[in-house]
Amino acid sequence: IRRHVKIDDDMIDELEEILIQADFGVGTSLKIIENIKKRIKEEKIKESNQVPSLLKSEVTKILMSEEARFGLSDAKPHVIMMIGVNGTGKTTTIGKMALRFRKEGKKVLLGASDTFRAAAIEQLEVWADRAKVDVVRHASGSDPASVAFDSLKAAKSRGTDVVIIDTAGRLHTNINLMQELKKIRKVLKKIMPDAPHETLLSLDATTGQNALQQARIFKQHLDITGLVVTKLDGTAKGGIIVAIKEELNVPVKLIGVGEKIDDLRDFSAKEFAGALFE
C-alpha cells in the first residue's frame, strides 16, 4: 500500500491480496473493500497512505463487542466448557486460564472430560499441576458426561469459584460427537440450570474458511458464548473471525500466543486489526 501514491485499481488489488491472505475469505474481503471505497469517496481521501487506517477502523468496527469481556459471572461456581476441533489448543488454553484465575485469588477446578484420546487426561493433569489447581478425573474410556457431572458436584461442595471442563477434540461433521457435547451440557444443567455459563469454541489461527463452518455448526448445537483463537504467535492472521462475527455475532474473548502457561491474552480488536499489516 505504501508504494502507491494515488488510490487506484492496483492499490485496491493489493488490499484484496492482504485481506484474502489473512484468511478473511472472498465475500468478507469484497464487503470491506466496498466500505473502504465508499469512505474514500465520502471523505474525499486522495492519499493511499491513509488507506491502512481506513482498513483498521473498518475491521475494528466489526470486531468490537461489549460481550467480549472474559471474566466470571456471580454464579458459584462459574462453569466454563471448552469445545472445538481436534488439536486446536483446548487443553493448553485451559491450563493457561486455570493459572490466570488462581492468580486472581479464585479457587479453580478442572474436569477431565476428554476420556477418549490417548493421554488426554494425563496431559490435563500436568497443566493442573503447573497451575496448582485440582482436577476431577475418571478412568480413560469412561463417560465424559459423568466426569463433568462429578466435577460440578465436587465444585459445589468445595466452594470452588470456577470449573473448566475439557472435552475431546471433534469434527463438527460428526453428529454423534456433537450429541455427546449436548449430553455434557444437559448433565451440567441437572446441577445448575444456567451451566455452562461460558462455552468457548477454540479455533486454530491457521485454519482457513472451514473455521466459519465449524463456528456455525458448533453454535447451532451448543450456543457458544465466545471464541478462543490459538496459535496467533505463528504467521497466520486468523481473519476468518471477521466473517464469524458478522454472520454469527460470536465475539473473540481470548487469544493464545504460545505454548507456555502465561501465553494467554484478552482479545483486542484494535491490536488484531493493527497486526494485519505486519
Next chain:
Amino acid sequence: ELTEKLNSIFKHLKGRGKLNKKNIEEALKAIRRALLEADVNYRVTKKFVNQVKERAVGQEVLKSITPGQMVVKIVHDELISLLGQETKDIKMASQPPTIIMMVGLQGSGKTTMAGKLARYFKSKGKLPFMIAGDVYRPAAIDQLQILGKSIDVPVFTISGSKNVVKICQKGIADARRQGRNIVFIDTAGRLHIDEKMMDEVSRVKKAVNPHEILFVADGMTGQDAVNTAREFNRHLEFDGVCLTKLDGDARGGAALSIAQVTKKPIKYIGVGERLDAIELFHPDRMASRILG
C-alpha cells in the same frame, strides 16, 4: 457448485464455438473464487488461473459436452497434474532400518500419524518401532506409548532426557538391536519461525539421516499453508507430505498450495482419529474435493 456456475456463464456459447478470451474471463473469475473459497493460496490461485487460461483459450468445444464442462475438465486435469502422482509408498532403505521423521506445526496430527503409519507398515509385514522425540508437550511420550501399546509396536524413550538428538540416536541403535526394520520418529510441534526449534529438527536430521522426512499438515489450513510448508522445506528439504483431518468438510486447498510451493508429493492422508484411518493420497479425489 462450479460446473453449474460455468454452465450458466457459457449458456450463450452454443454448439461448435471456441473458447475465447472474452467468454473465458467470467469463467476464470468463477474458478478463482472457487479456489480461494477452498483455501488455495492467493498467489497459487493467480498462477493456476493463468495456466488454465493458457490451456483454455482457442480450445474447440467438443460436441458431446458443454463449454462449462470443458472448462471444468481443463481445471480438473490441471489440478491433478499439480497435485502429483498417485502415491508411491515410502520406499524401504537398502540397509534397515528405514528411518521416517514426522515434522510439522503444533496439533497437525504428527503423533497420531506416526501411530497410523506404524500400524499400516506392520500390516504389510514390516517390524515398526517408534521414537518419542517430543520432550516438551505434557504427556506427549505417554500418548505415543499408549498408541504403541494399542498396536503392539515398541516405543523408545529416555526418561527425563531433554536431548532430542541423543534420544533419536539411541533409539535407532535400539531398533537395530531388536531387528526392527522401520522406525518412526515423532517430534514436537513447532513454528516455522521458531529459530531454536527449527534448528533442533535440522540437527536431528543431520545426526540420524532419515530416509524420509514427512511434513504433517492439517487439512483445514488456510492461506498460511504456503508459509509453513516453504519454511519447513527450506530448513529440512522434506520428502513428502501428510494431510490430516480430511474426514471433515474442509475443501483442502492447502494441498494445492503445499504441492505448488514445495513440489513435494503428498503421500498419505488422515481420515479419522483411529489408527486405521489413513489412506494413500489420490490426486483425482483431492482435485474433486477442492473444486467442491
